[in-house]
Amino acid sequence: xxxxxxxxxxxxxxxxxxxxxxxxxxxxxxxxxxxxxxxxxxxxxxxxxxxxxxxxxxxxxxxxxxxxxxxxxxxxxxxxxxxxxxxxxxxxxxxxxxxxxxxxxxxxxxxxxxxxxxxxxxxxxxxxxxxxxxxxxxxxxxxxxxxxxxxxxxxxxxxxxxxxxxxxxxxxxxxxxxxxxxxxxxxxxxxxxxxxxxxxxxxxxxxxxxxxxxxxxxxxxxxxxx
Numbered sequence: 696x697x698x699x700x701x702x703x704x705x706x707x708x709x710x711x712x713x714x715x716x717x718x719x720x721x722x723x724x725x726x727x728x729x730x731x732x733x734x735x736x737x738x739x740x741x742x743x744x745x746x747x748x749x750x751x752x753x754x755x756x757x758x759x760x761x762x763x764x765x766x767x768x769x770x771x772x773x774x775x776x777x778x779x780x781x782x783x784x785x786x787x788x789x790x791x792x793x794x795x796x797x798x799x800x801x802x803x804x805x806x807x808x809x810x811x812x813x814x815x816x817x818x819x820x821x822x823x824x825x826x827x828x829x830x831x832x833x834x835x836x837x838x839x840x841x842x843x844x845x846x847x848x849x850x851x852x853x854x855x856x857x858x859x860x861x862x863x864x865x866x867x868x869x870x871x872x873x874x875x876x877x878x879x880x881x882x883x884x885x886x887x888x889x890x891x892x893x894x895x896x897x898x899x900x901x902x903x904x905x906x907x908x909x910x911x912x913x914x915x916x917x918x919x920x921x
Contacts (some may be wrong), residue, residue, distance in 0.1 A: 705827045706845055706875075707866050709852030709897075713881045714840045719774035719893050721778040722882065726771060726826060726889035727763075734828045737762065738909060748807060756803030757908075759814055762826070762915035769824075772919075775891055777821060781921035787819045795819050795918040796894045800828070802909035810901060812841040812876040814855045814862045815894035821895040829905075830886035830915040836904045836912050837884035841876040841897040850877060855895045862897060884912075894918065 714720055727733055740759045746752040747777060763771075772784055786793045794817065815823050825838055844853030859865040882890050892898060905911035 699739050706843070706851075706871075708845075708908050709843055710854055710856055710866055711842060711850075711852035712865075714853070714892070714896060715812070715833075719789075719896060720722040720840075720882070721775075721891045723771075723887060723889040724775055725892075726774075726802070727767060729767070730828065730887035731830075732915065733763065733767065734830075737802075737828065737913065743802075752786065755808035755903075756801055756911070758796060758802075760796060761798045762800035762828075768798060771824075773887060774889075775822065775919065778891065779921065780845075781822070781919075782851065784822070784921050787920035789818060789882050793805040793819065796916065797918045798915065799914045800913065801834060802908060802911045802913045804905045804907075805903050806906075808900075808903055810839065810899040812815075812862075812897045812899045814865075814897055815918060817855065817857075817895055819862045819920065821921045822891055822919045823898075824889055824891040824917040824919075825837070825900075826889045826915040826917070827884050827886055828915060829911070831910070832884050832886075832904045834883040834885075835881075835883045836900070838882040838890055839878050839882070839890075839899055839901040841899065843880045843897075844875055846872065853879060853897045854893075855897075870913050899921045 743757040768895040786797045842853035853866045
């Protein structure tokens with residue numbers, strides 16, 4: 696028996712709250728009156744920024760900003776304020792210039808990425824949202840909420856709380872063993888569905904789809920401080 700074997704790293708236990716619609720996430724179907732026109736406009740973009748596998752980036756697929764025009768975004772923000780009870784929403788920028796890719800359209804295909812459970816920075820947003828913009832993507836290409844799965848199989852928490860800003864800070868590491876997260880709640884993909892959620896909940900796109908620009912999972916993402 697090797698008495699010098701190092702002890703396994705201690706995994707921080709996060710707090711847990713079952714994601715509940717109307718409290719932790721909100722769903723608006725038929726969100727845009729012109730969703731097909733928005734999709735066609737996004738498909739016609741020529742200013743895509745390339746991620747993996749097109750370029751050696753950590754993030755996948757293609758991105759472009761803006762996804763929505765101001766007159767398209769304003770009614771959605773009004774609905775988000777009413778649904779969440781937030782008096783005001785804004786796009787946050789830190790003192791050193793950090794910001795998230797707010798109002799960004801993302802196109803990611805099958806094989807370009809797997810589910811990556813994470814949280815968004817509490818310093819930069821309180822609510823995040825995804826607007827699904829491909830009518831021909833399967834239900835399983837929506838968004839899932841996750842919770843910890845500890846090495847002994849015990850299920851842990853699902854949310855980042857102060858003083859931590861994100862999941863990496865809360866866990867104390869960027870690298871966790873495989874199968875460290877268990878799917879908890881799945882929200883199905885629906886064309887023109889807006890899913891809003893508390894950004895400190897562990898979440899990820901469930902799956903990706905397609906091989907051409909028109910086939911791939913297309914979604915607009917939003918990040919609001921409140």
